[in-house]
Amino acid sequence: MRYAYYPGCSLHATAIEYNLSAKAVAKHLGLDLWEIPEWNCCGASAAHNTDHLLALALPARNLALAEKEGLDVAVPCAACFNRLRAAEAAARESEKMRVRLAEIIEMDYRASNRARAFLDIMVNEVGLQAIETMVVKPLTGLKVAAYYGCLLVRPPKITAFDDPEDPQTLDKLITSLGGTAVPWACKTECCSASLSLPRTDMGLKMVYEILRHAKEAGADCLVTACPLCMSNLDMRQAGVEARYNVKLGLPVFYFTELMGIAFGYAPKDLGVPRHFVNPIPLLEAREILRHPATRREQG
Amino acid sequence: MKERLELAATLNRDRELLDRVQRASGVSVKDCYQCGKCSAGCPAAFAMDYTPRQVIRLLQLGMVGEALKSHTIWVCAHCQTCYTRCPKEVDLPRLMEALRQEAKKAGFIAEKNIDIFDRAFLSSVERYGRVHEMGMMIQFNLQSLQPFKDALLAPPMLLNRKLNILPEKIKDGGAVKRIFAKVRAGNQGGDEH
Ligand code: SF4
Ligand code: SF4
Numbered sequence: 001m002r003y004a005y006y007p008g009c010s011l012h013a014t015a016i017e018y019n020l021s022a023k024a025v026a027k028h029l030g031l032d033l034w035e036i037p038e039w040n041c042c043g044a045s046a047a048h049n050t051d052h053l054l055a056l057a058l059p060a061r062n063l064a065l066a067e068k069e070g071l072d073v074a075v076p077c078a079a080c081f082n083r084l085r086a087a088e089a090a091a092r093e094s095e096k097m098r099v100r101l102a103e104i105i106e107m108d109y110r111a112s113n114r115a116r117a118f119l120d121i122m123v124n125e126v127g128l129q130a131i132e133t134m135v136v137k138p139l140t141g142l143k144v145a146a147y148y149g150c151l152l153v154r155p156p157k158i159t160a161f162d163d164p165e166d167p168q169t170l171d172k173l174i175t176s177l178g179g180t181a182v183p184w185a186c187k188t189e190c191c192s193a194s195l196s197l198p199r200t201d202m203g204l205k206m207v208y209e210i211l212r213h214a215k216e217a218g219a220d221c222l223v224t225a226c227p228l229c230m231s232n233l234d235m236r237q238a239g240v241e242a243r244y245n246v247k248l249g250l251p252v253f254y255f256t257e258l259m260g261i262a263f264g265y266a267p268k269d270l271g272v273p274r275h276f277v278n279p280i281p282l283l284e285a286r287e288i289l290r291h292p293a294t295r296r297e298q299g
Numbered sequence: 300m301k302e303r304l305e306l307a308a309t310l311n312r313d314r315e316l317l318d319r320v321q322r323a324s325g326v327s328v329k330d331c332y333q334c335g336k337c338s339a340g341c342p343a344a345f346a347m348d349y350t351p352r353q354v355i356r357l358l359q360l361g362m363v364g365e366a367l368k369s370h371t372i373w374v375c376a377h378c379q380t381c382y383t384r385c386p387k388e389v390d391l392p393r394l395m396e397a398l399r400q401e402a403k404k405a406g407f408i409a410e411k412n413i414d415i416f417d418r419a420f421l422s423s424v425e426r427y428g429r430v431h432e433m434g435m436m437i438q439f440n441l442q443s444l445q446p447f448k449d450a451l452l453a454p455p456m457l458l459n460r461k462l463n464i465l466p467e468k469i470k471d472g473g474a475v476k477r478i479f480a481k482v483r484a485g486n487q488g489g490d491e492h
Binding site for chain 2: 009010012013014038039040041043044045046047048049050051052053054057058061103104105106150151154155156164188189190192193194195197198199200201202205206209235
């Protein structure tokens with residue numbers, strides 16, 4: 001299986017561990033990723049707050065570069081995925097828009113390829129069975145709240161991925177890695193995304209609601225597929241604890257990190273120790289890392 | 300009688316503006332039957348002055364200026380919950396986006412820091428082709444006059460190589476700069492998109 005790979009800006013900076021772990025598990029499962037050369041930023045929310053056409057043209061350039069190679073695009077970042085899908089849909093819906101976009105990006109663009117969420121590719125193309133056979137350090141005893149956030153599942157017409165109110169993809173993945181996915185209420189609640197920078201007060205409240213529900217559901221960690229969600233839930237967790245005077249102590253993982261750990265990679269090769277809420281004590285307490293399997297070196 | 304006349308005058312004045320917003324967003328405000336489902340599930344409603352349902356009501360009543368001045372159109376997180384649940388498929392996030400763009404043109408910026416953030420982000424993208432998170436955060440902090448905002452987060456991020464000191468600049472032969480330029484030129488020419 002070969003895909004064009006669009007990491008997006010976050011995976012080259014704040015979400016460096018998502019990039020490391022996504023590439024490691026892709027290689028492990030025989031997925032061939034071709035990183036789009038000289039890819040550009042999708043524009044994120046700043047572009048669509050500012051100009052609709054700009055918000056479509058920026059992602060379209062990346063889609064067109066992959067289309068030239070005849071490849072679908074694997075996108076780990078849920079926010080980028082949403083923007084790429086929106087551009088694709090706009091070009092498919094209106095021939096006038098497609099022509100306009102092609103003219104702006106100065107490239108032929110037929111909207112013949114698709115952006116796929118990395119999670120979607122893992123679970124629905126590689127498949128849970130293939131993933132299960134790779135598990136050497138099962139996540140036994142780890143109680144995980146699967147957090148999907150907004151942009152992976154909404155709006156369903158654009159993302160066409162799982163149920164927008166009660167999605168199951170991440171939950172099933174956790175189960176096949178040997179962990180326990182706890183049922184909880186905030187799977188698709190909004191974490192405030194990039195608003196947490198200009199309006200930190202809003203962000204802290206929204207993040208608090210999510211973390212509090214995860215804790216009350218008995219989870220000892222969360223798993224996500226989005227760098228924006230990660231930075232809000234992980235980086236701002238200490239701020240939430242201070243403001244609401246609570247102790248949460250909930251590590252947050254990218255799903256690719258949990259896959260890598262279950263496949264036997266050392267957490268440091270996946271970038272896991274870079275998190276703000278250190279997940280290593282939890283992994284040690286559940287004796288996941290001590291499981292008698294050989295350690296894999298990253299090639 | 301007098302009140303009715305005033306209402307009619309407001310309607311006329313804002314008619315053109317409303318048409319523009321409806322065209323840009325693809326939303327027809329008449330579609331909304333005010334059930335309130337959007338507001339009930341909106342995760343940002345606690346920070347809004349008008350709920351999402353009320354914003355549509357303002358537009359239905361022709362009070363477009365009031366909507367443009369609201370905080371709501373800025374603090375909407377574009378989470379798409381309302382659009383996903385609306386029984387009439389009213390694309391509220393697109394409507395908020397169109398209102399925000401009109402508000403900027405009219406000089407109504409109820410949430411200055413959100414606007415500064417968006418501009419800092421896009422100027423980084425225009426310059427480098429990618430967003431340089433550290434440069435963007437510094438620019439945001441300086442322009443929003445809070446130089447030490449989140450300063451405690453920076454050292455661990457640098458230590459963990461989560462922030463790059465230097466931007467990544469792509470070699471696209473100026474393609475991204477031209478995307479920005481063409482979109483701007485199109486807007487000045489008054490094109491619809
Ligand atoms: S859910 Fe839809 S129809 Fe109901 S009030 Fe909101 S926008 Fe109007
Ligand atoms: S898209 Fe905006 S208005 Fe709609 S539910 Fe989300 S935050 Fe509220």
